[in-house]
Amino acid sequence: xxxxxxxxxxxxxxxxxxxxxxxxxxxxxxxxxxxxxxxxxxxxxxxxxxxxxxxxxxxxxxxxxxxxxxxxxxxxxxxxxxxxxxxxxxxxxxxxxxxxxxxxxxxxxxxxxxxxxxxxxxxxxxxxxxxxxxxxxxxxxxxxxxxxxxxxxxxxxxxxxxxxxxxxxxxxxxxxxxxxxxxxxxxxxxxxxxxxxxxxxxxxxxxxxxxxxxxxxxxxxxxxxxxxxxxxxxxxxxxxxxxxxxxxxxxxxxxxxxxxxxxxxxxxxxxxxxxxxxxxxxxxxxxxxxxxxxxxxxxxxxxxxxxxxxxxxxxxxxxxxxxxxxxxxxxxxxxxxxxxxxxxxxxxxxxxxxxxxxxxxxxxxxxxxxxxxxxxxxxxxxxxxxxxxxxxxxxxxxxxxxxxxxxxxxxxxxxxxxxxxxxxxxxxxxxxxxxxxxxxxxxxxxxxxxxxxxxxxxxxxxxxxxxxxxxxxxxxx
Numbered sequence: 001x002x003x004x005x006x007x008x009x010x011x012x013x014x015x016x017x018x019x020x021x022x023x024x025x026x027x028x029x030x031x032x033x034x035x036x037x038x039x040x041x042x043x044x045x046x047x048x049x050x051x052x053x054x055x056x057x058x059x060x061x062x063x064x065x066x067x068x069x070x071x072x073x074x075x076x077x078x079x080x081x082x083x084x085x086x087x088x089x090x091x092x093x094x095x096x097x098x099x100x101x102x103x104x105x106x107x108x109x110x111x112x113x114x115x116x117x118x119x120x121x122x123x124x125x126x127x128x129x130x131x132x133x134x135x136x137x138x139x140x141x142x143x144x145x146x147x148x149x150x151x152x153x154x155x156x157x158x159x160x161x162x163x164x165x166x167x168x169x170x171x172x173x174x175x176x177x178x179x180x181x182x183x184x185x186x187x188x189x190x191x192x193x194x195x196x197x198x199x200x201x202x203x204x205x206x207x208x209x210x211x212x213x214x215x216x217x218x219x220x221x222x223x224x225x226x227x228x229x230x231x232x233x234x235x236x237x238x239x240x241x242x243x244x245x246x247x248x249x250x251x252x253x254x255x256x257x258x259x260x261x262x263x264x265x266x267x268x269x270x271x272x273x274x275x276x277x278x279x280x281x282x283x284x285x286x287x288x289x290x291x292x293x294x295x296x297x298x299x300x301x302x303x304x305x306x307x308x309x310x311x312x313x314x315x316x317x318x319x320x321x322x323x324x325x326x327x328x329x330x331x332x333x334x335x336x337x338x339x340x341x342x343x344x345x346x347x348x349x350x351x352x353x354x355x356x357x358x359x360x361x362x363x364x365x366x367x368x369x370x371x372x373x374x375x376x377x378x379x380x381x382x383x384x385x386x387x388x389x390x391x392x393x394x395x396x397x398x399x400x401x402x403x404x405x406x407x408x409x410x411x412x413x414x415x416x417x418x419x420x421x422x423x424x425x426x427x428x429x430x431x432x433x434x435x436x437x438x439x440x441x442x443x444x445x446x447x448x449x450x451x452x453x454x455x456x457x458x459x460x461x462x463x464x465x466x467x468x469x470x471x472x473x474x475x476x477x
Contacts, residue, residue: 184435
């Protein structure tokens with residue numbers, strides 16, 4: 001997500017006679033069907049001709065969905081997203097307080113009105129942990145290619161002072177298209193992780209996802225496996241540098257990125273370590289159903305509705321997860337939706353946009369993926385952390401599954417951190433709607449746990465520190 005800092009509040013600017021600005025945070029809800037609304041939060045930054053926007057769907061656990069294009073002609077606003085393949089066409093009110101328009105996704109079109117959210121904007125500028133220059137380390141903009149995936153990737157490599165070679169860690173974002181800082185609700189957690197770790201002597205590479213910032217590549221048909229290919233290209237890039245120790249390179253992933261870290265370590269025994277932050281241990285379908293149930297229960301949805309929702313999603317998932325191709329998946333989803341509406345005594349209706357995403361390549365791949373299969377092949381040191389108030393990847397069951405899958409790994413630490421949410425903030429409820437209201441970007445206990453563990457696992461043995469910089473890392477426990 002993106003957050004901007006304005007010199008004047010919107011109300012002050014308009015009072016001075018300026019045209020209404022899009023910049024800021026906007027909130028609305030899609031009325032998918034009677035009794036079911038999906039809240040959406042839109043974050044817009046930049047200036048006319050140079051707008052950038054991200055979208056959050058907290059109820060669905062989708063955060064930081066980057067707009068592929070955003071234009072404004074007078075008060076007419078057009079926003080297009082690649083993932084999901086959707087668009088928002090709206091008119092900005094004369095007072096700049098409201099966007100009135102339609103959300104389109106697939107063949108479905110729903111009205112969507114969004115109101116300016118001043119509270120969210122206020123929270124966005126209060127991030128006391130955000131690193132500020134001057135920095136006691138070097139920062140280098142870098143690019144490289146994933147030839148197999150036809151993606152050009154852009155990122156930032158931070159390097160400690162000195163000549164190296166340094167240990168290094170590649171940061172991998174969670175689901176949804178994210179920038180290199182994993183910007184969310186004005187927080188920049190990857191920027192903070194890079195700062196903390198580089199100050200401790202660890203080089204850090206953080207990268208824009210496909211179609212974000214300076215990165216390119218197909219996203220509409222991409223799956224987690226494709227994004228893992230991008231991460232593997234990042235590892236290869238680090239290994240190509242003389243200032244990086246190829247024997248001390250690890251991967252730290254958040255949420256879906258934690259899955260990718262395990263996938264890479266299972267296939268590449270030369271990876272020195274992985275850190276899994278809020279990583280799934282349960283199979284994809286089970287995880288999504290669990291996540292949906294917890295969020296609906298926390299939102300006060302009646303138990304009967306929660307159960308009906310779970311049954312509906314299981315039916316839809318069953319319809320698409322064995323499809324051979326996109327055409328078959330789309331047809332199976334339409335048929336399943338017609339069966340569901342008929343069973344519920346409702347007249348035939350266009351499939352809601354939120355349902356159409358079920359047949360997308362990414363979701364079909366994720367439904368079938370079982371991270372335990374990769375985790376059982378991992379033999380490098382692993383640190384897996386979860387927050388006790390994580391409403392998106394429930395810590396207890398997922399950490400238990402990770403712990404069991406890593407039972408043959410001689411150096412695996414699996415820990416639940418009390419009171420922290422999916423972003424590892426100190427939380428009250430753990431709900432995604434709370435993320436933007438918390439000033440803290442990452443709780444100190446999470447920062448300290450990770451940085452101390454990585455420093456210990458990349459330390460050079462005393463006998464090797466006086467010799468070649470490429471000695472094998474010490475396996476600290």
